[in-house]
Amino acid sequence: MPTVSPPSSAYTAHRRVRRKEARPGELLDAALSLFVEKGYAATKVEQVAARAGVSKGTLFLYFPSKEALFKAVVRTDIIARFAVWNEEFEQFQGSTTDMLRYCYSSWWEHIGATRASGIIKLVLSEAGNFPEITQFYQHEVTAPGQELIRRVLQRGMDCGEFRPLDLDYAVYAVLAPIVFLTFCKHSPGACLPAALVFSPQTYLDAQLDILLQGLRALPAHSAALPATPLLCS
Template identity: 35%
Template sequence: MTDQSLTRKRQRRPDARPSEILAAALALFSEKGFSSSRMEDVAARAGVSKGAIYLYFPDKFALLKALVQQAIGGQIDLAARLVDRLEGPVAPLIAQMVRMFVLRVETTDLPSIIKLVISESRAHPEIGRFYLDNVIMVAMPLLERLIGKGVASGEFRAADPRLTVKCLLGPMLLSAVWRSVFEPLGAEQLDVAALAEQHLDIFLKGLRP
């Protein structure tokens, strides 16, 4: 097989292609942005011809859609399940979720995806709306319920959950943007985990009755 892959010009591996193409697309898109990435370059990086991409994806935009879908994965569902079976104080669960986000920022290309969504949502509202519907509009109400519960039980002082959620998420967004936008330009590396801990500390103390 190693022999073959060195000598054969054309390998037929229809099962492996789509994920290889997506990986190449993610790498290239997060490097050069969506519109300045050429399909031929995605193909080259995936070790495939340009035409082959069109066997698996109808057009360039479909690559972007698939990437966003893939990045979201089952994280949100997992979070929803955790909220459902919660008993007792909410603060530890909030902390756990922030740390889940940190892990994704550190181990996946989530920051690049977030940057792509921000960048491309005007030219491709479909992408933005997909993210809005499937991530924002699911994650935010989830956290709102959590914070509302904390307020109701007296664990937190009175605060508008709608706005408070955005206070919670703001620094997470900043982490992602810093990673994908400013670090590549030579800005100091941001310790995302440390930022998250500092933020949790201020945020949870700030909500104490």
């Protein structure tokens, strides 16, 4: 049999460096899966480390506690999207109706259809038992999300596309379909009849159409809805 030379020390060191650098991402991926599967309370750091293929000691090199690990998951899989969405808000050239439609489709693509949506259900389900986690999520996710929706609705009012709204409450009309869809994804038997072939995108389109009936400003001379949405820059 031919003799196979052992890998060089430089090659071996390179593999170790790559593996070490990959570990935080692998740990976050494993943690996201376990948090969604088991919930926050039932997830153990030992389980996360085992699923990522490292020791518990290695996990603690990167994340000193389960709370720190959870926060890192939320920052990576949810909070990171806000910078992108806020930039897209500033650059959007279409109507606010189109913007709201894009908000729903973008949320579904990047959060709702992914494992990250399970974090939303986790927080809603376990908030009462973990005030520190709840406060973090409120400050880092809920408040920025509501502020972005307020800006969208304010944009529609400023250009005359939407009627005057109480934004403190109108934001929840936009959020309600997202919350319901999150629970449908992770608890379908409790939310939907078994016979229904459920399409998330069709559901979001239907909810938006209903929502817009209440948002749109009516022309003073007519009770009909405007045929063409106004454009705001």
